Amino acid sequence: MTRLSPAALETLPAAVERPAYDRAATRIGVVHLGIGAFHRAHQAVYLDDRLAAGEPGWAICGASLRSPDTRDALGPQDGLYTLAVRSGAGERLRVVGAVRQLLVAPSNPEALLQAMSDPAVRIVSLTVTEKGYCHDPATGTLREDHPDIVADLAHPREPRSAPGYLAEALRRRRAAGLAPFTVLCCDNLPANGRTVHAVVSRFAELVDPDLGRFVAGEVAFPSTMVDRIVPATTDADRAAIAESLGVQDAWPVMTEPFTQWVIEDRFGAGRPRLEDSGATLVGDVAPYELMKLRLLNGSHSTLAYLGYLAGYETVSDVMADAAFARLVRGLMDEEVTPTLPVPPGADLAGYKRSLQERFANPALKHRTWQIAMDGSQKLPQRLLGTIRDRLAADAPFRRLALGVAAWMRYVSGVDEGGRPIDVRDPMSARLRALADEAGPVADRLAPALLGVGEIFGDLARDPRFAAPVTEALRRLLAEGAKRTVAGLG
Numbered sequence: 001m002t003r004l005s006p007a008a009l010e011t012l013p014a015a016v017e018r019p020a021y022d023r024a025a026t027r028i029g030v031v032h033l034g035i036g037a038f039h040r041a042h043q044a045v046y047l048d049d050r051l052a053a054g055e056p057g058w059a060i061c062g063a064s065l066r067s068p069d070t071r072d073a074l075g076p077q078d079g080l081y082t083l084a085v086r087s088g089a090g091e092r093l094r095v096v097g098a099v100r101q102l103l104v105a106p107s108n109p110e111a112l113l114q115a116m117s118d119p120a121v122r123i124v125s126l127t128v129t130e131k132g133y134c135h136d137p138a139t140g141t142l143r144e145d146h147p148d149i150v151a152d153l154a155h156p157r158e159p160r161s162a163p164g165y166l167a168e169a170l171r172r173r174r175a176a177g178l179a180p181f182t183v184l185c186c187d188n189l190p191a192n193g194r195t196v197h198a199v200v201s202r203f204a205e206l207v208d209p210d211l212g213r214f215v216a217g218e219v220a221f222p223s224t225m226v227d228r229i230v231p232a233t234t235d236a237d238r239a240a241i242a243e244s245l246g247v248q249d250a251w252p253v254m255t256e257p258f259t260q261w262v263i264e265d266r267f268g269a270g271r272p273r274l275e276d277s278g279a280t281l282v283g284d285v286a287p288y289e290l291m292k293l294r295l296l297n298g299s300h301s302t303l304a305y306l307g308y309l310a311g312y313e314t315v316s317d318v319m320a321d322a323a324f325a326r327l328v329r330g331l332m333d334e335e336v337t338p339t340l341p342v343p344p345g346a347d348l349a350g351y352k353r354s355l356q357e358r359f360a361n362p363a364l365k366h367r368t369w370q371i372a373m374d375g376s377q378k379l380p381q382r383l384l385g386t387i388r389d390r391l392a393a394d395a396p397f398r399r400l401a402l403g404v405a406a407w408m409r410y411v412s413g414v415d416e417g418g419r420p421i422d423v424r425d426p427m428s429a430r431l432r433a434l435a436d437e438a439g440p441v442a443d444r445l446a447p448a449l450l451g452v453g454e455i456f457g458d459l460a461r462d463p464r465f466a467a468p469v470t471e472a473l474r475r476l477l478a479e480g481a482k483r484t485v486a487g488l489g
């Protein structure tokens, strides 16, 4: 089958949207680190809209800091790929043209540094996942003992970490008399702009105190709230898209109709008019971020661990179970909502209704296993921050405690049928060792995992936290996830 390419665009079915601009006339203005499916279904689509709206200077150079897979898939397609927007109402296909260059950092670090040092590049955006910043999830500070950071401090001119690349590229631009780019974190970190600013400033300071002062004082790191559900692409998806297009796309991305991008309007070197493509530019992102991280991602993680243990493969499968749907409504309404400042103009009840519809979207095969990844990096901002606020208000949090207990049950690595769980987490070996030593006994397993300071910090020492988590774990071990959730009432 013919491969998707610029020449193949005219052969596509009329219903398929395609780039409504001259790609050859566009110029790269954004370097994106972490060119995975989420970036391609979210930021790249907003930028594709800006290119179509007559802002040709905002095309994307996409770089992978780890694997060549995306470059290998999209390179032969001149960066083109298909976005499949799926819902109960059907599927809409669009070919996105905004990605004009693809780089793989490990095989050519110099090419990436040169791309980031190009005067036309004014924004460096990132989706490197929560673990990609080499920070301590509980405190948000740079982990100076992280192997990539240790290596980059020894060889700052040949970085391999995101903080390393940002610091070296900023150093080069400064040495060349060029204005710094704006660093735009698009990952689900708490206060993501401020957190990454602190991490990169500290790294730069360790390389050269003067560079540290420059990054801290002269470089813009606006915060963002990013939202779109993007399941991992499967071979079945590839086959279905090829069938619909009549050409082969090696790596299309699947997503939902909903998309949201709230951005702190603080850019050091200009930006595209993203507000004209549906983004929201604000002075303070914090209330939007808190709403999304605690309501959407907090529910996602709770549903993912409990749902996986209950034998549900996808989020929509979990939501089809009335007891789990009730759990999510109770968690959102009774435990999370009281901790949230309402963002200006937000309809919280409507937002929560739309979340439940989005979770139940049958056309999105969003695996519980995918969301369950990297819990050690996700729990602090998704569940533990909310729990801290509940503790401060002396208010109950039994569903949130069950979410934490389900994570504990999950990272112990054996499911309710005695089968091994493929736990993906930068701390999986350490967590597994703690779980193996404690055994499937709540009074030993809970304190063993609560003792991981990088995740729980001082929470472990609060009996008002440890007790309900241990009790929930005891029920999960004794009765299993389905009966435990059904018994919540």
Ligand code: CS2
Pocket: 188, 226, 227, 228, 229, 230, 296, 297, 300, 301, 370, 371, 372, 378
């Ligand atoms: C999910 C997120 O995998 C996960 O951890 O909770 O990727 C989620 O789908 C997005 O944040 C939605 O915007």
